[in-house]
Amino acid sequence: MGIGIEKPIPPHYLELVADAALKSYWRRKALALFLRRCGVAQAFLSGWQSEETKRELLYRLFPKLEEAGDAGLRLVNRMADSLDQQTSFPDLLGWEVISRVRRHASQTGEAYLDPVDFNN
16 A cells, blocks of 8 residues: 655645544554554654644654655555554444444444434
Protein backbone atom coordinates (compact mmCIF):
# COMPACT_ATOMS: atom_id res chain seq x y z
CA MET A 1 0.00 0.00 0.00
CA GLY A 2 2.88 2.38 0.70
CA ILE A 3 3.94 4.90 -1.91
CA GLY A 4 7.31 4.99 -3.60
CA ILE A 5 9.96 7.12 -1.95
CA GLU A 6 11.00 8.66 -5.26
CA LYS A 7 7.52 10.15 -5.78
CA PRO A 8 6.25 13.27 -3.98
CA ILE A 9 3.86 12.57 -1.13
CA PRO A 10 0.24 13.16 -2.16
CA PRO A 11 -1.28 15.71 0.22
CA HIS A 12 -4.02 13.35 1.38
CA TYR A 13 -1.76 10.30 1.94
CA LEU A 14 -0.54 11.34 5.39
CA GLU A 15 -4.07 12.26 6.45
CA LEU A 16 -5.39 8.87 5.34
CA VAL A 17 -2.69 6.95 7.21
CA ALA A 18 -3.17 9.05 10.36
CA ASP A 19 -6.95 8.61 10.17
CA ALA A 20 -6.63 4.85 9.68
CA ALA A 21 -4.36 4.58 12.73
CA LEU A 22 -6.73 6.71 14.77
CA LYS A 23 -9.72 4.55 13.87
CA SER A 24 -7.91 1.25 14.24
CA TYR A 25 -6.42 1.95 17.68
CA TRP A 26 -8.97 3.34 20.10
CA ARG A 27 -6.85 2.95 23.21
CA ARG A 28 -3.86 5.22 23.87
CA LYS A 29 -1.55 2.40 24.94
CA ALA A 30 -2.39 0.33 21.86
CA LEU A 31 -1.73 3.30 19.55
CA ALA A 32 1.56 4.05 21.31
CA LEU A 33 2.64 0.41 20.98
CA PHE A 34 1.70 0.37 17.28
CA LEU A 35 3.65 3.57 16.63
CA ARG A 36 6.70 2.31 18.52
CA ARG A 37 6.65 -0.99 16.63
CA CYS A 38 6.48 0.95 13.36
CA GLY A 39 9.60 2.88 14.32
CA VAL A 40 8.44 6.06 16.05
CA ALA A 41 11.09 7.05 18.59
CA GLN A 42 10.31 6.29 22.22
CA ALA A 43 11.52 9.80 23.05
CA PHE A 44 8.71 11.25 20.93
CA LEU A 45 6.11 8.93 22.48
CA SER A 46 7.34 9.78 25.98
CA GLY A 47 6.38 13.39 25.28
CA TRP A 48 2.71 12.41 24.89
CA GLN A 49 0.95 14.53 27.50
CA SER A 50 -2.04 13.10 29.36
CA GLU A 51 -4.33 15.90 28.12
CA GLU A 52 -3.20 15.44 24.50
CA THR A 53 -5.63 13.38 22.42
CA LYS A 54 -4.60 10.63 20.02
CA ARG A 55 -5.54 12.90 17.11
CA GLU A 56 -3.37 15.72 18.46
CA LEU A 57 -0.43 13.35 18.88
CA LEU A 58 -0.77 12.10 15.31
CA TYR A 59 -1.13 15.66 13.98
CA ARG A 60 2.09 16.52 15.84
CA LEU A 61 3.86 13.37 14.59
CA PHE A 62 3.12 13.46 10.87
CA PRO A 63 4.71 16.86 10.09
CA LYS A 64 7.88 15.57 11.80
CA LEU A 65 7.79 12.49 9.60
CA GLU A 66 7.41 14.71 6.51
CA GLU A 67 10.43 16.73 7.61
CA ALA A 68 12.47 13.55 8.08
CA GLY A 69 12.52 12.93 4.32
CA ASP A 70 12.93 9.36 3.07
CA ALA A 71 13.25 7.88 6.57
CA GLY A 72 9.98 9.50 7.62
CA LEU A 73 8.20 8.34 4.49
CA ARG A 74 9.47 4.79 5.03
CA LEU A 75 7.99 4.89 8.53
CA VAL A 76 4.65 6.18 7.20
CA ASN A 77 4.70 3.42 4.57
CA ARG A 78 5.41 0.84 7.28
CA MET A 79 2.39 2.14 9.19
CA ALA A 80 0.21 2.11 6.06
CA ASP A 81 1.28 -1.42 5.15
CA SER A 82 0.62 -2.67 8.68
CA LEU A 83 -2.83 -1.06 8.77
CA ASP A 84 -3.61 -2.43 5.32
CA GLN A 85 -2.71 -5.97 6.40
CA GLN A 86 -4.80 -5.84 9.56
CA THR A 87 -7.42 -8.61 9.55
CA SER A 88 -8.68 -8.25 13.10
CA PHE A 89 -9.08 -5.40 15.53
CA PRO A 90 -8.38 -6.73 19.03
CA ASP A 91 -8.14 -3.20 20.40
CA LEU A 92 -11.89 -2.83 19.80
CA LEU A 93 -12.85 -5.95 21.76
CA GLY A 94 -14.50 -5.32 25.10
CA TRP A 95 -15.96 -1.94 24.22
CA GLU A 96 -19.69 -1.83 24.84
CA VAL A 97 -20.30 0.39 21.81
CA ILE A 98 -18.70 -2.27 19.58
CA SER A 99 -21.03 -4.97 20.86
CA ARG A 100 -23.94 -2.61 20.08
CA VAL A 101 -22.64 -2.16 16.54
CA ARG A 102 -22.24 -5.93 16.15
CA ARG A 103 -25.72 -6.55 17.52
CA HIS A 104 -27.17 -3.91 15.21
CA ALA A 105 -25.32 -5.40 12.24
CA SER A 106 -26.60 -8.89 12.94
CA GLN A 107 -30.17 -7.63 13.39
CA THR A 108 -30.31 -5.63 10.18
CA GLY A 109 -28.09 -7.67 7.91
CA GLU A 110 -27.17 -4.44 6.15
CA ALA A 111 -26.26 -2.15 9.03
CA TYR A 112 -23.89 -0.15 6.90
CA LEU A 113 -26.90 1.30 5.10
CA ASP A 114 -28.69 2.30 8.33
CA PRO A 115 -27.37 4.79 10.88
CA VAL A 116 -26.39 3.12 14.16
CA ASP A 117 -28.29 4.41 17.20
CA PHE A 118 -25.78 4.20 20.04
CA ASN A 119 -28.41 5.25 22.60
CA ASN A 120 -30.35 1.96 22.46
